[in-house]
Amino acid sequence: MSDNPGTKQRIREAAFRALSEHGYADLTIKDIGEELGQNPSIIYHYFDSKDELLLSMLDDFVGIFVGQRLERPVTDAGAELRTFVEQVLHPSTAQLEAAMHSPPADIETATARVFVELWAHATWDDAFREETTRVDGRMRDALTHVIEAGIENGQFRPVDPELTATHVLFLLKQGLHTRSTTNWADADEQARALIDGIIADISADS
Structure with a gap:
């Protein structure tokens, strides 16, 4: 059977939903x-x-969350962050549709569950750890790209861009x-509030 990129992507999307x-x-x-x-033998x-x-499916995470951000110019760094x-x-549905043709119905729950499952498995599996490290x-x-642009544009104070980006990523x-792992219903709102505090703190007019 010839290698059909479309079929390969549909398999990755099915794996995302099934996981x-x-x-x-x-x-x-x-x-x-x-x-x-389809018959699972096709996989x-x-x-x-x-x-x-x-492991191949992890590339979809890069597409969903990073996309072309590293190539795009940044005009409003705070808004972009x-x-x-x-x-x-x-x-959003539109965001996932940019990376997959048939995203799961409950997008937020599915994305968080897939993230937690894969990163947890990386605890025991070196191949997964290498890939999650890359993502x-x-x-x-x-x-970091957005924060550096904000500093260059005078929107942010001259902070350490990579360290600040690391803080934001850890909170995310x-x-x-x-x-995904507790009944703390407002966990994402708390994370957003803490990140808003970082953005306010590094803003040039703070």
Whole structure:
């Protein structure tokens, strides 16, 4: 069978939806095949194992959350940071459709669950840890890019861009993790409020 990029992407999307429903430990290739609507044997034409498929799927996280941010000019750094935060904590249908053709119905829950499942599995699996480190790095690079632009534009004070980006990323990840693993209903709002405090603190007019 020829390697069809469209089919490969649909398999990744099916894995995203299935993982958000079943969790890593209970997820099987059969589950992904059912979500795909095809015989699961087709998956093995493109991926050797569940883990290889899920590692490939992590590229979708980069597309969803980072996209072309590193190439885009930044005119309002504060607004851009807040948009980034909002899109991570509350991804929209349009945002996910830019990276996948058929996103799950409950986008916010699915995205947070997938994040927590994959990053938790990286605790035990070096291949996953390498990939989650790369995704974290891309997200931090995007945040650093915005903060550097804000400093150059005179919108932000001359802070350490990478350190500030790291603080924002840690808060974002904690917001996703807490929302998915506790009954703390306002975890993402608390994360957003803390990040708003950082943005206010580094603003040039503060």
